[in-house]
Amino acid sequence: MAQLPAGVTEESALELYENAPCGYFSCLPDGTFVRINATLLRWLGYETTELLQQRRFQDLLTTGGRVYYETHFGPLLQLQNSASEISFQLRRRDGSLLPVLVNAVQLLNEAGQPLLRRLTVFDATDRSRYEQELLLAKRKAEEATRHKARFASVLSHEIRTPLHAIHGLLDLLMEEQEPAKRLELKQMARTAADDLLDLINHVLDSSRLDAGLSTLQEAPVDLRALLQRILGPLQVRAAAKGLALTTHVDDEVPPLVLTDAVKLGQVLTNLVGNAIRFTNVGAVGVRLQALQRTASFVTLLVQVQDTGIGLEAEQIGRLFKDYQQADYNIQLKYGGTGLGLAISQQLVELLGSRIEVHSQPGEGTTFHFSLDLPIAALAEPAPAAAASGDLLPLPGVRVLLADDDPYNVFVLTQYLKRWQVTTDVATDGEQVLRLVQAHTYDLVLMDLQMPKLDGAEAVRLIRTMDPQLPVVVQSAQSLEELKKLVADSGFTDLLAKPFRPEQLHATISRLVTLQAPPPAPEATFSLQSLRDLTADNPPMYVQALQLVLQNLERFQAYCERVAPSLPAPGIAEEFGSHAHRLAMTLTHLQAAPLQDALAQLRSLLASDASTAEANAALNLVLQHVQHLIGELQIEQARAKTAF
């Protein structure tokens, strides 16, 4: 056996006791200290003489700890003569607290009576901190689980309601023959589908906001136009309940401010929608007020007021918490997920403010918040979003649409056809590859989830065949996840479902250099004048379109009727008066090509042209008229569904 070093063998029992890395003490059964080691004295800041036979162990405990000592620790030690890993807080001489863990044994005398207690003391400062954090995390996790359970049950109810509606409406639709009723059913089904989409978008928004992924996209915004756009659809809902929906924008509110129109719009839509939902009689008012204005900033007060059922004080307290409308019964009665308000509050916080509520039960409620916004220069008005009817055709463009969802394929091919885009369809990944090899495409529109070969893999393989071919991926995943995918696997760009047709058009236009310039460098017509005329008021706008269509259709019928008799004498004058009736309409529509064609036809008729020439000119006119009618009909249908 090897020799142990000198310092090791000379360790005395006393030294082992006094300077142990833990505290030792002994006490009488009533707690009086009879022995304490140096380590413990040092931890507590006491001299031996201050404690030995002077004080008791329980005197060093906090009051709560003393109660625990008397009710738990003491009895346990008495009953089984030992107690382990008991947590206490000892009070040091200077009054500060030391968290400790204590092990104790009780020794008995020959008569079996308690004689002495020996205890070890471990400094549990770090462990105590860790325990606190664990306990907190445990309680938070339990709260979160309860939250999620509540959320799931509220949400499943909310999803089922519109789904049932759609289901039932479609059943009715299958039986209904009367066109007016059919239209009504379709509109109701569409509204329910919109509600469902809203709900799911809300859920996505909520989780995006929770994950801190939402950022502000600031741009110059015309607040008046924003209000008009948002309140349009809500007007109909208000009118259906017999409520007045009014807006008031102070004159001092500047024409353009720098802010995030989408987020602000979402908040307004939510607040006004709620106001309408919870008001049965009276009115809902939206007010934008300029509280303060300097050369470069405006403090904007946004207020949504209603004469609705109102809220109790404690309901207001719970209002902005997720998934909890002020009262579970209200949620059942009035519908609409409580998620909206919680998200609105988060959005307004992102914008740098907080929504406040004032309410009088039975009289009404006001929601308001104020924003400090930079005033934007007039020089850069925000470009209005083009309606799909306005979009330029993209002739000669050849697109491969890779998607196995028949509905999605149907919708997209309709739009692409309208834009004169040649479209091939592939329904699985392998077919995509075969078609790309066999034909030339200007762009591939790829869905990520497809059978036989998933989108990501397909793109990688396409890249090996043609590194330059633009591949746009369409997916329902979150934007942030997709952006990363774009960078990694060679997609050119992405479109997040559900996307608007304008977005698809813009993407194609951007990525594909058009082979031949479109036949008409300017648009064949414009709806801007009509929109301005009707101040974007949807019912009026639809009516205006109807009048224009009637004019055009009447003219079309006349042209067809008169075609065989061209170029008879006297026709010129008759034709002229019909064309004259159309002049105002065409000016409003800025339909230059048609105006040119008409002018040409009139001059031909006036100058004794041949039958062939006259017919050719008339055919051109008819072509333009037909095209115009077709486009306007689509626009009218779109405008009708917008509210």
Add this chain to the structure above:
Amino acid sequence: MDVFTRNNVKITGDGTQPMIFAHGFGCDQNMWRLVTPAFADEYRLVLFDLVGTGGSDLTAYSPEKYSSLHGYADDLLEIIDTLELNDIVFVGHSVSCMIGVLAAIRRPERFAKLVLVAPSPRYVNDVDYVGGLEPADVEELLELLDHNYLGWSSAMAPLIMSNSDRPQLAEELHNSFCRTHPDIARHFGRVTFLGDNRADLPQLNTPALILQCTDDAIAPVAVGRYMQQQLPHSELVLLEVSGHCPHLSAPDTTIAAIRSFL
């Protein structure tokens, strides 16, 4: 569920007159084991665990039922009815004293005498009342309860131990007495220490012995005096004992005091 399972009722003793022992907050019927042998010959001893402690059925615990001491008093009366006990000597400790008082107020005809060891009708100080504790002390106690789940882990240990081939290890478990569940302990602690049963005291007609320890931080002497003033037929005896559990730390003194009352 029968009371035996629910409250882990144990009956011993050779006598006829029933003597019920009710333990206090923090432990179980084992607390009485140094005292009960002294009365085994002359009385019929009935021991039980309050629901949520010791060997009682934890599944029988409901926060609503036990949100006040009346839930526990109901259980006690159920035990008395099931066992058809009369002429009862009730020995309670700490919070069980008030449980016994409530039960005796409701069924005075069943009870002969009450022995109240370190009782208190209200633990937190009030205007013109010394209870001994402040609300912050109670909160601290509840925090400590979360940090110290006595016996809770040991309740799991037998499951683990049974797989080993050393069964004697299962008996060497630490902290196997005074078992409880942390959530129940927390709730019971709240009910006990934040309760106020002072108004019930004058309604008790049964003769009562109050045993108060002279150095008890939880139920100080002032509380003993208060109880003696409020209970119509009561006697206060001060025990020169430090701490809150004289039946554990000074069993002989306690036995003597009880005997001279009975």
